Amino acid sequence: MNPRYRPLAATTLIFVIAYGLCILQYPGMWSTRILGNFLTDNAFLGIAAVGATFVIISGGIDLSIGAVIGLAGVVVAVLVSHLGLHPIAAFGIVLTMSALFGAAMGAVIHFLQVPPFIVTLAGMFLARGLASILSQDSIPISHPFYKTIMDLYYRLPGGGRLSAIGLLMLLVFLIGGLIAHRTRFGSYVYALGGNPTSAALMGVPTGPVTIGIYALSSLLGGLAGIVYSLYTSAGYPLAAVGIELDSIAAVVIGGTLLTGGYGFVFGTLIGVMLQGLVQTYIVFDGTLSSWWTKIAIGVLLFLFILLQQLVFSAHKAGTRLKKAAA
Amino acid sequence: MPTDFRPADPGSVGNRPPETSGADANVVLVAKGIVKTFGNHTALNNVDLALHAGEVHALLGENGAGKSTLIKIITGAYTPDHGEISVDGVQVQFTTPQQAQSAGIGTVYQEVNLLPNMTVIDNLFIGRQPRRYGLVDRKKMAREAHRILSQYGLDIDVHAELSTFSVAVQQIIAIARAVELSGKVLILDEPTASLDRTEVEKLFEIVRRLKARGLAIVFITHFLDQVFELSDRITVLRNGRLVGSETIGDLDRTSLVRMMLGKDLAFVHAEMAADDTEPSSPLMHFRDFGRSGSVNPFDLTIHRGEVIGVAGLLGSGRTEMARLMFGIDTADQGALDIDGQKICLRAPQDAVSQGFGFCPEDRKVDGIFGDLSVRENIIIAMQAKLGWLQALNRDEQMEIAEHFIEALDIRTASDDLPVKLLSGGNQQKVILARWLATDPRFLILDEPTRGIDVGAHAEIVRMISRLREDGLALIVISSELDEIVSYSSRVVVMRDRSLVAELRGAEINPSSIVRAIAAQDAEAAE
Structure with missing residues (x-):
């Protein structure tokens, strides 16, 4: 097998094995209902993680994703609940705004040659601060359109529901x-x-590519914010704190090299699903603290970085051997 | 100096040369009166270059001669201050590499500038992938890639990642890309530096075929054998000036080396320093010391109180030899005895603890810590030798720094000044002071006088002689033959990564060094 597919294959294998073990212990986890909930509950994380995948493949990092999600949610809530805009119009405004925000960060990174870490850190504070200035509290959204969207689903065989936002994530x-x-x-x-x-x-x-990458990341952050507002029917300035790190974890667990150049969007989906699996297991167990999720993700992340190092050093040694043999 | 500068034949302006006419001397590209300065340093001074279709044109010169500046001007990476460039008789002005590329000038850089993480297909097509329904057409690219590479006798899995192939294959892919994109002028910047003999043969075969197709090829290399093997015309630069441009038949190796080093054999050389002093007791012995792919095994005994000059062209293995002696690269064969004891150099630390010091060639990158003060720069090697538990206090540091600033006459406003603000000569002295502070018995100086002004130059040369009188053993690598002759008690000559000659006594003069570098005697014997 091409060595570049190895981390991806390992992630997929681990997911299958882990899911298998979960089912052995709690046969109830083998149902489309659980699967459907997986998708719905992690939709916003998945969407944000797709953006993070592009950023990380390009060798960059985007720390502002969580804050953009929070800001986007608050702006949608303000536009819909306070100003009475139709949600679709609000979505359009928020997505445009998010993309411009990301483009601006990309422009700074490219033209001023500032490390992405610093620029997006500044972006994170900026977005989080703006969200908190717009509102300190959670703003409920009770527009009928929200209800319509959240009631939309595709019934899977076995009684599971593929919700609109779950489907949106798969589409992304x-x-x-x-x-x-x-x-x-x-x-x-x-x-x-x-x-x-x-x-x-x-x-x-x-230049245009760098700007495009960060614009895409923030655009998907904005979309994730909209999904989050649909999921919670509210906009909250402190929503999705730390989600940028969860999405980076999902990307790396999914087999993308943190230093850039290698990676797969599909791997990120598995990375997100693995995190969802751990959460679901904890819910099924009922006695474990939800913080075990973080511990499990920490261990997984560590394992994957180790695995990538092994794969890539073996790969390099293999290349050298081949050259010596030639 | 004769310059072969043929203006474009008006009748052929703008015409592509006929396909297979290797001997046809149609001028494809002309650079005329090129001047480029950086600050107050003139990198190129009124340089001309004419490239003919169906010719391999070797561009030669030592480090700092201006080769890379000239190439960067031709490829649009720099814009010249004066002078003009014309392609096919039409005057052009490139401001980006892309413009030069689309005007037909393709470049393959020494460090293959491709994308190791992507497939062969991506590397051939990135920036111009064919599209179908808005998506890139991978099938078409794969077909095209096979077609292109088969012209170079390469039948490989084009879907594989570039890094899985040898440097030679990557080089060919880079050439294929450059020819596809450009197709008039192909610039090869030291393409053979990391290839073995059979790979070089294969590359030359490809270059000859491209030449037959009517490309003008610029070939930059340090290997004289390869120059004579492949090229039709040679242009030599020195210190930013054009020394000459000749067809290959008009030159022999000795006169070529002379053009490159700027030495006239009639030149009355500087008086020799060391015919009288008998070297004292041997200090160390490198026995069959070498590292595969870097320096072939060499044998060298070094005595106390002796200066060994190392001569050779750039890329001959001089610097590699110094790196090996200082433990930066580890030797994979041979042994080192110091005072009869077998010593293993695994890292520079081992060398430092044996009392070695090393002033590297590129002082700005490998030598000074530009933002640290003069004092900190002087102290650092000593501190490293002491270990981090035994910190020197500030007074001790000041005292040591003061001592060397005075002893070596380092011109600095204060010992707290960042060392990057000092002139080149004074920076060199700071590095020397750094090693002298460790009380060394063996110093390796790689090009200690490069890029420093005449006054400081003389001082450094005097200092080398003084250190020798103090009983230090020194190895000094230099391209300045007069300089080597003036302080060396022995001269070793490097060629093609081997130590090929050792000159002593009356043999130490520029002309015999030039002959040893050019291997003229060996040539005559064949």
Whole structure:
């Protein structure tokens, strides 16, 4: 097997085994109902993680995702509940705003040559602060449109429900995968993560691509914020604190190399699902503290970084052997 | 100096050369009167270059001669201060590498500038992937990739990641990409530096085929054998000036080396320093010391109170030898005896604890800590030798720094000044002071006088002689033959990563060094 697929295969294998073990202990976890809830409960995380996948493949990092989710939720709530806008109009405004916010961060990163870590850290404080200025409290959204959307679902065989937001997440993953692997923009993202100097010499428009990557990440952050507001029927400035780190964890567990250049959008889906699995297990167990989720994710993350190191050093040694043999 | 500068034949301007006419001397690219300065340093001074279709044109010169500046101007990475460039008789002005690329000028850099994490297909097509329904057409790219690479005799899995292939294959892929994109001028910047002999053969075969297709090829290398094997025309630069441009038939190796080093054999060389002093007791012995892929095994005994000059062209293995001696690269064969004891150098630390010191070639990158003060720069090696538990207090630091600033006459306003603000010569002295503070018995100086002004130059040379009188053993690598002759008690010559000659006594003069570098004697014997 191509060594680049190994981390992805390992994640998938671990997910299957872990799910198998869970079912052995709690046969009730084997149902489309659980699967449907997986998707619904993690929809906003999954959507945000798709953006993070692009950023990390390009060799960058986006710490502002959680704050953008919070800001987007609050702005939607203010527009809908206070100003009486129709949610669809509010969604349009929020998505545009988010994309511009990300584009601005990308522009700073590219033109001023500031490390993404710093720029997006500043972006995080900015977005979180703005959200808190708009409102200190949770703003409930009780528009009928929200109810309609949340009542929409596709009934899966076995009684499970594939909700609209769960479906949206799957759609985002699908489109994300298509962009990553089948468009010029996608190949530019990998090129940037591989070697930005070479990429520039080879004619990759590094400026527009960098701006595009962060715009995409924030756009998906905004979308995740909208989904979160649908999920909770409210906008809350302190929503999704730390989600940027959960999504980075999902990306890395999904087999994407934190230093850039390698990775798969599909792997991130598995990474998100693994986190959801741990949470569901804890709910089923009933006695464990929910903080065990964090511990499990920490252990998984550590294992995967170790695995990637092993795979990549073995890969390099293999290349050297091949050259020596030739 | 004769310059072969043929203006474009008006009749052929703008025409592509006929496909297979290797001998046809159509001028494809002309650079005329190129001047480029950086600050007050003139990198290129009125340099001309003419590239002919169907010719391999070797561009030669030592480090700092201006080769890479000239290449960067031709490829649009720099814009010249003066002078003009024309392609096919039409004057052009490139401001980005992309413009040069689309005007037909492709470059393959020494460190293959491709994307190791992506597939061969991506590397061939990125930036111009064919699309179908808005998505990239991978099937078409795979077909095209196979077609392109088969022209180079390469039948590989184009879906595999580039990093799984050898450097030689990556090099060919880079060439294929450059030719596909550009197709008039191909610039190869030290393409053979990391290839073995059979890979070089294969590369040359490809270059000859491209030449037959009518490309003008610029070939930059440090290997003289390869220059004579492959090129039709040679241009030599030195210190930013054009020394000459000749067809290969008009040159022999010795005159080429002379052009590169700027030495006239009639030149009355500086008086020799060390024909009288008999070297005292041997200090260390490198026996069959070498590292595969870096320096071939060499044998060298070093005595106390002796200066060994190391001569050789750039890329001959001089610097690699120094790195090996200081434990930066570890030797994979041979042994080192110091005072009859077998010593193993696994890291520079081992060398330092044996009383070695090393002033590297690129002082700005490998030598100074630019933002640290003069004092901290002087103290640092000593502190490293002491270990981090035995910190020197500030007074001790000041005292040591003061002592060396005075002893070496380092011109600095204060010992707290960041060392990057000092002139090149004074920076070099700071690095020297750093090692002298550790009380060394063996110093390796790699190009200690490069890029420093004439006055400081003389001081450094004097200092080398003084250290030798103090009983230190020194190895000094330099491209300045006069300089080497003036202080060396022995001269070793490096060529093609091997120590090929050892000159002593009356043999130490520029002309015999040049002959040893050019291997003229060996050539004549064949």
